[in-house]
Amino acid sequence: MAExxxxxxxxxxxxxxxxxxxxxxxxxxxxPHKQLVxxxxxxxxxxxxxxxxxxxxxxxxxxxxxxxxxFGFSLxxxxxxxxxxxxxxxRPLYKAFRADSSFNFMAFFFIFFLQCVLALIQTxxxxxxxxxxxxxxxxxxxxxxxxxxxxxxxxxxxxVVTVLMAVVLLKVHRLYRGGGGSMERxxxxxxxxxxxxxxxxxxxFNAVAQTAQGPTLPQYPTSVPSYPDDSxx
Numbered sequence: 378m379a380e381x382x383x384x385x386x387x388x389x390x391x392x393x394x395x396x397x398x399x400x401x402x403x404x405x406x407x408x409p410h411k412q413l414v415x416x417x418x419x420x421x422x423x424x425x426x427x428x429x430x431x432x433x434x435x436x437x438x439x440x441x442x443x444x445x446x447x448f449g450f451s452l453x454x455x456x457x458x459x460x461x462x463x464x465x466x467x468r469p470l471y472k473a474f475r476a477d478s479s480f481n482f483m484a485f486f487f488i489f490f491l492q493c494v495l496a497l498i499q500t501x502x503x504x505x506x507x508x509x510x511x512x513x514x515x516x517x518x519x520x521x522x523x524x525x526x527x528x529x530x531x532x533x534x535x536x537v538v539t540v541l542m543a544v545v546l547l548k549v550h551r552l553y554r555g556g557g558g559s560m561e562r563x564x565x566x567x568x569x570x571x572x573x574x575x576x577x578x579x580x581x582f583n584a585v586a587q588t589a590q591g592p593t594l595p596q597y598p599t600s601v602p603s604y605p606d607d608s609x610x
Contacts, residue, residue, distance in 0.1 A: 400471070426534075
C-alpha cells in the first residue's frame, strides 16, 4: 500500500503550503462510529460556515449604523476559531475513536465544553464582541430592519450550532462511559506516555498495511474502541 500522505486541509498543489493532517474516516474509524465522526466533522464545517456568514452579517450591521469594531472582531473570530476548532476538538475526537485513546477523549470533553460555552456566548450576542446574537439582533431592529434581518440569519445559525454541540457532547460522553472509559484510563495513558505514541498503539494496523497484497483496506488494530453502537443517533 502507498504511504499515507497528509490530505487535510485540501489545498491546491501549486501552493508551497502543504496539508497538515491525514484524514480518512472510511479507512481509520471503526465502522460503528463512522457516522458519528462524520456528523461531528459536518458540525465543524457548519460552525466555520456560521463564522463566515457572521462576517457578512457584521458588514450589514456596520452598514446599518453599527460599530466597525464588530466587523473587525468577526473577521478575527473566523480566522482564529475555524482552524483552532478543527485542531483542538475535532482532531482529538478523531484520534480518540481511531486508537481508543482515553486521553484524547478527555481532551475532547474539556475543549469541546469550552467550545459549547463560547458558542452560547456567541448566540447571546453581546454588542461589541463581533457576533450577531439574539441581544444585538433584537435591539438593532429598532435602528435598521434590513440589517437586523441579515443579522437574524446568523443568530439562528449560531442557535442551531450551539444546540447540536450540546447534543454531540452528551452523545460522545454517553458512548465513552458506556464503553468503560474513565478518568483513570486517561491518567494511565498520561503517566505511561502512551497518549503521545499513536504509532505504538497502531502497530498492528501498520504491520497489516505493509504486508497487505493488492489495494485492500487495512485491518483495524485490536484496540478498536468497544463503545456502544451509535447507529440510532
